[in-house]
Amino acid sequence: MMERELRLMKGNEAVAEAAIRAGADGYFGYPITPQSEILEYLMEANPYKTTGMVVLQAESEVAAINMVYGGAACGKKVMTSSSSPGISLKQEGISYIAGAELPCLIVNVVRAGPGLGTIQPSQCDYFQAVKGGGHGDYHLIVLAPASVQEMADFVELGFDLAFKYRNPVMILSDGAIGQMMEKVYLKPKKNRSTVIYDWATTGKPASRERNIITSLDLDPYAQEIHNQNLQAKYREVEKNEVRLEEFQTDDADYLLVAYGTSARVSQKAVQLARAEGIKVGLLRPITLYPFPSGRLKELSRQLKGILSVEMSAGQMVEDVLLSVSGKVPVSHFGRMGGVIPTPEEVVDSLKLKIIGG
Amino acid sequence: MKDVTGIKEIIKPENLVYKRSSVLTDNVFSYCPGCGHGTAHRILAEVIEEAGLQSETIGVAPVGCSVLLYEFMNVDVQQAAHGRAPAVATAIKRLLPEKFVFTYQGDGDLAAIGTAETIHACNRGENIMIIFINNGIYGMTGGQMAPTTLEGMKSSTSPYGRDIKLMGNPLKMTEIVATLPGTYFVTRQSVHTPANVKKTKKAMKKAVEYQKLNKGTCFIEIVSNCPSGWKMSPVESNKWMEENMFPFYPLGDLKVPAVE
Numbered sequence: 001m002m003e004r005e006l007r008l009m010k011g012n013e014a015v016a017e018a019a020i021r022a023g024a025d026g027y028f029g030y031p032i033t034p035q036s037e038i039l040e041y042l043m044e045a046n047p048y049k050t051t052g053m054v055v056l057q058a059e060s061e062v063a064a065i066n067m068v069y070g071g072a073a074c075g076k077k078v079m080t081s082s083s084s085p086g087i088s089l090k091q092e093g094i095s096y097i098a099g100a101e102l103p104c105l106i107v108n109v110v111r112a113g114p115g116l117g118t119i120q121p122s123q124c125d126y127f128q129a130v131k132g133g134g135h136g137d138y139h140l141i142v143l144a145p146a147s148v149q150e151m152a153d154f155v156e157l158g159f160d161l162a163f164k165y166r167n168p169v170m171i172l173s174d175g176a177i178g179q180m181m182e183k184v185y186l187k188p189k190k191n192r193s194t195v196i197y198d199w200a201t202t203g204k205p206a207s208r209e210r211n212i213i214t215s216l217d218l219d220p221y222a223q224e225i226h227n228q229n230l231q232a233k234y235r236e237v238e239k240n241e242v243r244l245e246e247f248q249t250d251d252a253d254y255l256l257v258a259y260g261t262s263a264r265v266s267q268k269a270v271q272l273a274r275a276e277g278i279k280v281g282l283l284r285p286i287t288l289y290p291f292p293s294g295r296l297k298e299l300s301r302q303l304k305g306i307l308s309v310e311m312s313a314g315q316m317v318e319d320v321l322l323s324v325s326g327k328v329p330v331s332h333f334g335r336m337g338g339v340i341p342t343p344e345e346v347v348d349s350l351k352l353k354i355i356g357g
Numbered sequence: 358m359k360d361v362t363g364i365k366e367i368i369k370p371e372n373l374v375y376k377r378s379s380v381l382t383d384n385v386f387s388y389c390p391g392c393g394h395g396t397a398h399r400i401l402a403e404v405i406e407e408a409g410l411q412s413e414t415i416g417v418a419p420v421g422c423s424v425l426l427y428e429f430m431n432v433d434v435q436q437a438a439h440g441r442a443p444a445v446a447t448a449i450k451r452l453l454p455e456k457f458v459f460t461y462q463g464d465g466d467l468a469a470i471g472t473a474e475t476i477h478a479c480n481r482g483e484n485i486m487i488i489f490i491n492n493g494i495y496g497m498t499g500g501q502m503a504p505t506t507l508e509g510m511k512s513s514t515s516p517y518g519r520d521i522k523l524m525g526n527p528l529k530m531t532e533i534v535a536t537l538p539g540t541y542f543v544t545r546q547s548v549h550t551p552a553n554v555k556k557t558k559k560a561m562k563k564a565v566e567y568q569k570l571n572k573g574t575c576f577i578e579i580v581s582n583c584p585s586g587w588k589m590s591p592v593e594s595n596k597w598m599e600e601n602m603f604p605f606y607p608l609g610d611l612k613v614p615a616v617e
Binding site: 058092096 | 382411412413414415417424427430431432433434435436437438441444445446447448449451452453456473474477
């Protein structure tokens with residue numbers, strides 16, 4: 001096997017390079033801070049000349065996600081990226097993609113909201129990513145990278161999951177992970193797939209019926225069956241695809257639950273608290289949907305309390321609460337508006353809200 | 358039984374001069390009686406069949422009466438979100454450049470909610486065929502005012518007639534896209550008489566050829582009637598269309614290649 005290549009890159013650049021190397025067929029994007037480097041990097045790399053990957057700057061986020069719809073419906077490995085306000089614009093298209101059961105990758109480098117908010121990092125779009133976002137009963141598979149390495153790795157993982165379940169996958173990152181530079185091991189370049197999927201619109205040969213890609217069925221009973229099938233798929237995803245990382249949970253009395261940038265801060269907070277003799281661990285959900293509820297429930301038997309650390313007003317904390325069914329006290333600590341909490345603040349909050357509470 | 362009507366003579370194989378296109382499915386059109394969609398579908402199917410492109414065609418039909426196009430056209434079809442067909446088709450054609458790609462859109466879809474996607478796909482010169490059915494009304498949702506509704510024309514959301522001071526002017530999208538460098542062939546046709554059907558079919562044939570040659574966007578507007586939405590009989594609606602729609606939306610080519 002080829003030696004993996006070591007580079008120093010921004011998270012956003014790592015996504016772009018990983019997409020080329022993963023054999024992506026197309027990227028459709030629109031500039032928005034703090035993720036424009038993805039489109040810029042791809043335009044400069046010009047992969048059309050080497051791998052044949054199409055890169056196009058669309059007229060809007062709305063057009064970009066609909067280009068993704070068109071490409072995905074041809075069975076192509078296609079993706080888009082944006083940041084919070086742009087992801088809001090894409091929600092209609094994401095709902096159609098989920099409804100039509102198409103595979104694609106959406107990268108959200110989250111900034112603070114609501115509205116235009118600010119360009120600083122935030123985790124305020126957890127609900128939007130994990131609970132739906134667009135109209136209808138659907139789920140994205142949501143991956144939460146906590147490093148530049150994971151920004152790169154989750155591109156290929158995201159495509160694999162998207163095609164395994166014919167479902168849109170979102171990488172829910174944030175402005176800090178997108179903008180910071182770290183070393184990253186890049187995988188060797190894969191060839192683009194030549195597979196022609198039997199469900200895809202690639203032109204109808206005489207040997208098969210026409211393929212129709214749609215989320216429409218005017219018959220409510222047929223539409224209900226379609227919805228039941230979608231739900232059955234989500235149950236499979238929940239059964240098979242939970243990913244998480246634990247840090248010093250073996251003997252933990254207390255647990256921090258945090259993802260992405262908050263997880264990096266929380267890992268340091270664990271070290272600070274343990275230096276003071278507080279037995280605290282960290283559970284980092286890598287998949288936000290499916291959420292690692294089973295492991296949280298298991299851990300809750302040994303715990304005296306859980307603190308959900310998020311750069312939001314408290315969104316994931318609702319899933320933590322649902323996971324432990326009131327068996328153990330749960331609280332939330334967060335900063336909003338683009339502010340990253342410090343490890344000291346996390347430890348103070350743990351003492352105030354959980355240990356002293 | 359005696360062949361009083363002469364039907365047995367007529368249906369002899371050697372006398373058959375017309376058959377249903379193999380690019381149409383066996384499904385019966387669900388369009389209202391007298392509506393132009395059925396005819397437009399039929400000639401589009403014939404053009405695809407005659408060009409031998411059934412196995413190479415990917416159609417895109419967004420929201421509107423034509424959203425059910427996939428029920429009738431025996432080709433691979435993507436149903437798109439309202440207004441977004443040109444963006445969807447952009448990606449299909451770029452990822453599968455050897456395929457024949459068309460969109461089939463109504464006026465509310467193409468000229469209101471999808472204005473940006475339409476203009477930018479045409480301006481990029483995406484190598485696709487756009488069929489634009491303009492009947493001056495939102496048909497599927499029950500006859501509301503469209504961007505193309507004529508001044509004074511009544512609809513369920515302009516019940517006293519379109520007042521341009523309040524509701525703005527009807528939009529001539531075909532004239533707009535004809536000004537864009539990315540469009541190669543832009544024409545406005547109708548399908549309400551046999552002669553016009555022939556002209557529209559000829560325009561579609563040209564668009565197929567131009568797409569093979571990678572010439573850019575081909576844009577075919579079909580001014581059509583909506584008997585249900587206009588609350589007229591099919592015959593009345595065609596007459597009304599000739600007298601009112603054609604003066605504002607004159608038929609003919611708006612942009613043709615300099616040298617063919």
